[in-house]
Amino acid sequence: MRKILAVLTGISILVVLSCSGGGGVVKLEKGTPAYQLAKDISAKLPFFDPDKNNVIVTTKDFKITTGEVFQDMATNFGNRISQLKSLGADRLKGIIRQNVDGLVNKKLLVNAAEKAHVSVSDAEVDSVLQIQYTRAGGEQKFIDFISKNGFDINFVKSDIKTNLTIQKNLDKQLADAISVPDADIQKAYNEDKTATVRHILLNTRGKTDAEKQKIHKKMEGILARARKGEDFAKLAKEYSEDPGSKKNGGLYKDFPKGRMVKPFEDAAFSVAPGKISDIVETQYGYHIIKVISRKKETKPFDKVKDQIKANLQRTKKNDAYQNYLQKLKTEADYHEVEF
Numbered sequence: 001m002r003k004i005l006a007v008l009t010g011i012s013i014l015v016v017l018s019c020s021g022g023g024g025v026v027k028l029e030k031g032t033p034a035y036q037l038a039k040d041i042s043a044k045l046p047f048f049d050p051d052k053n054n055v056i057v058t059t060k061d062f063k064i065t066t067g068e069v070f071q072d073m074a075t076n077f078g079n080r081i082s083q084l085k086s087l088g089a090d091r092l093k094g095i096i097r098q099n100v101d102g103l104v105n106k107k108l109l110v111n112a113a114e115k116a117h118v119s120v121s122d123a124e125v126d127s128v129l130q131i132q133y134t135r136a137g138g139e140q141k142f143i144d145f146i147s148k149n150g151f152d153i154n155f156v157k158s159d160i161k162t163n164l165t166i167q168k169n170l171d172k173q174l175a176d177a178i179s180v181p182d183a184d185i186q187k188a189y190n191e192d193k194t195a196t197v198r199h200i201l202l203n204t205r206g207k208t209d210a211e212k213q214k215i216h217k218k219m220e221g222i223l224a225r226a227r228k229g230e231d232f233a234k235l236a237k238e239y240s241e242d243p244g245s246k247k248n249g250g251l252y253k254d255f256p257k258g259r260m261v262k263p264f265e266d267a268a269f270s271v272a273p274g275k276i277s278d279i280v281e282t283q284y285g286y287h288i289i290k291v292i293s294r295k296k297e298t299k300p301f302d303k304v305k306d307q308i309k310a311n312l313q314r315t316k317k318n319d320a321y322q323n324y325l326q327k328l329k330t331e332a333d334y335h336e337v338e339f
Contacts, residue, residue, distance in 0.1 A: 026068035027053050034074035037081055038066065044089045047339040048096070056100060056339065059332035062107055064100065073099050078150030093206030093339070100336065108328040110162060113169035120164045128160050170321065177320035180312045188308050189301050192294040193257075195268040198232050198250040201242040204285035208338060219279050219286045226276055232290045241285070254295065258311055269294065 028035040028050045038050035047054055048066045057064035074081050076099065084092065136142035143153055200222060202215045222239055226232050233249025240246045257265060267277040267289045277289040297304060 025053075025055075025063055025065050026071055027065065028067040028070060032074075033081055034067075034070045037074060037084060038070040040085045041070075041092060045092060045096075045339065054337070056337050057104055058335050059104075059108075059329075061111055061332055064103055064107075069096060069099055069103065072103055075155075079148070090203075090206055096339075097206065104329075104334070104336070105325060106162075106166070108325065108332060108334075109166040109169070111332075112173075112328055113165045116169050116172070118165050118169045118172070120161050120168065124164055125157055125160050128164065129157065132156075170324070173324055174317065174320040178313050178316045180309050180316065184312060185305055185308050186301070188312060189297055189304065191296070192269055193297045194254040195294045196251075196253045196255075196292040197268050197289050198236055198292060199242070199245065199252065199264070199287050199289040200226075200232075200236045200240040200250055201284060202239070202286045203241045204281075205283070206339075216279065216286055219288065223276070223279060223288045226288060226290070232276070250290075251292075256311075258315055264289065267291075 028038060035050050038048050042049040048070065050067055050070065053065045053067045055063050055065050056069060073084070073096070077084065084095065087095070133139045133142050136145055146152070146156060200219075202219050202222075204212050204215055207215065222235060226235055233251070236250030237246060240250050242250070245251055252260075255268075257269065259265070260268065261282045261284070263280050263282045264287060267280045267287075268291060271277045271289065271291045273291050273293050275291060277287075277291075280287045280289060
């Protein structure tokens with residue numbers, strides 16, 4: 001569904017579109033697609049048995065149960081929901097975690113917008129719909145497309161309104177955080193533009209703390225071997241769990257700032273070329289990164305000034321959004337159960 005609708009104004013954020021509201025505890029009804037999906041997946045992940053309906057997130061304002069998570073997944077995946085049943089436990093955990101995070105973020109942002117008395121008119125919703133109609137080649141083609149994916153126009157209108165409400169509040173809350181002084185643009189121009197690295201990833205998504213400790217210990221051993229001079233590319237081919245670079249010896253070539261997750265980027269642009277980083281933790285797991293080279297901008301400043309400014313604004317927007325979201329979680333006394 002995220003491919004159908006995009007928040008078209010202001011800051012670009014990831015908001016999972018769902019039909020679940022903010023009130024009450026959701027329990028799945030037997031016979032529904034979401035119930036059957038949860039029942040099938042509970043054979044691999046017992047925590048998600050729909051009959052138990054375990055609470056997975058608590059805050060001062062709301063709770064999220066496994067039933068609500070699977071209702072959200074059934075809505076987001078539409079007619080593709082049956083594809084989830086064939087996935088392995090680790091892959092399922094990753095998808096479920098993404099949907100949990102999306103639900104939490106959306107509820108927190110909706111609550112914040114309501115407290116700020118933000119409202120969206122029917123005309124604003126219609127304006128976004130008209131854009132979607134144009135992109136789809138007409139109103140009927142858009143309706144046919146969403147119908148094939150298991151959605152109706154009322155669901156789409158409701159989701160547009162919710163996301164525009166969130167967006168309006170974010171534009172207001174984060175407005176002061178996105179200005180970019182000329183001095184910052186000049187500084188960015190003088191810095192390295194791209195980095196080429198090799199890296200090794202050991203995945204920790206969905207792992208328990210005890211499992212993560214074992215993975216960290218394994219990475220310590222790999223790091224020691226790499227720093228003693230073993231061929232880094234061969235180590236990456238043997239141990240890395242990053243499917244995007246494993247076959248190439250962990251190589252990522254000439255990527256700019258803003259392309260990788262921040263802890264990875266920070267290491268790639270701060271470790272001296274030829275050196276190997278300490279263990280770096282990201283949302284994907286533990287990395288060790290060998291910096292091969294970095295390059296500076298070769299185009300004249302006046303030719304790239306506007307693009308650099310846009311990149312800095314985008315980074316500031318994303319950082320301000322993450323900080324705001326963390327603030328909302330702290331204020332809501334957010335807690336998520338490990339599964």
